[in-house]
Amino acid sequence: MVSGIVSYGVYIPRFRIRLDEIARVWGDGKEVSEGLRVFEKSVPDLDEDAVTIAVEAARNALRRANVDPHRIGAIYVGSESHPYAVKPTGTIVGQAVCSSSSFTAADFEFACKAGTAAVQACLGLVSSKMIDLGLAIGTDVSQGAPGDMLEYTAAAGGAAYLIGREDLAAEIEGFYSFTTDTPDFWRREGMPYPEHSGRFTGEPAYFKHVVSAARGLMERLGTKPDDYDYAVFHQPNGKFPVRVADMLGFSRQQIEPGMIVPMIGNTYSASSLIGLAATLDIAKPGDRIFVTSFGSGAGSDAFSIAVKDRIEEIRCQAPSVQDYIGSAEYLDYAMYAKHKGKLRI
């Protein structure tokens, strides 16, 4: 059964803070930005959260392919910043995109890969013909404690994918997941900010899981890096995806269109999905795209994607990733702190 992406949509808030401005406040110097290869990050408006971002991305996905929202049979939203601990984000998204009430919904949480886990769940329901269309969303207004290294990259954004069997803009040829119990990054119940294990988030976490999932998928499909025109890897900073691409044998040219972290930061559950959207924004029919997400805790989902002719028909019907990146308004640290609710009064 051929299943894949019927449409996609993204949303990135228009506010940005430069990493040099964060470094100025904490006395860290400009080398932080250069070391992370991240220069700016997106910041939500005062009235934006993971729900509003998910809705905007989902509306863009529906608009791009002019899809009847009543066809949606499942809405799965991946995030680590759902505004309600109990009350699903998917219920609000469903009502806001005018779906019928005849759909199943659940919120997913798997650090930065909850969005790709939602894609997999939709693929299962769609491929088994239990539903017509599934809406999978990765959305986050991620948190980083003031002064913590996470604060330099924790950004906001969302990506929504309509998964179906007909009128595909891109076929998902297969996926492979690699999951272990690795405590590299976590947030306990009721705590406002996550904790992490510093350098432990690298080799045993990000690199081991991304490489294992990517190699597992290529082995399963009998493909190699040269078979792909583009590749997207989760982007916690600007260094890791470049290094993991080198380790796997992908070139800088293959990952370049999807490298969005230098300008918007790490959008967590949306990171690899926005990277994929930026690649779909420029891909041609017949191109193949390799995508691997990573979520701390830890796991990776790798996907092999083949772009179809229909991409040309739908691409221009909604704003591109570059449209959002190009529309930016800069904040100083004080305004950023207000936007992020870091000031408790």
Add this chain to the structure above:
Amino acid sequence: MTTHAPRFWRSIPQRYNLQGTHCTRCNEYFFPPRNVCPNCRRGAHLEEYTFKGTGSVVTYTTIHNATEDFERQTPYNLAIIQLDEGPRVTGQIVSALEGVKIGMRVRPVFRILGKEGERGIIYYGTKFAPLLEPSCSHDKISSQKK
């Protein structure tokens, strides 16, 4: 704690998606929705209608001293917007503090309208922002491929 959840819940269709009514007899659109068409009265044919949400700014003001619920958001722009189908609505304009102009084209955006403190429900709904049209066109993509 006191919650206004039922009252908010009843207005979700209007707040999220600008759902109003349309009289097919006189072709007038109403927002918020009306049970009776003031033009056609008993002869009206009213149907539910979801507004596109695009429209133009009729007039606006910048709020510097807000009520308690909005005091952390100041300054912000509050506008009367004429929807393309005709009705006028009052709403916040986001993402353009300095750039709002009378006649400016706007689109609907989904935002937080308010919260019942730290523990209560979150009110979501529609605000307005300047139009954002996709920059890409079929011609541009075709020229990239050459």
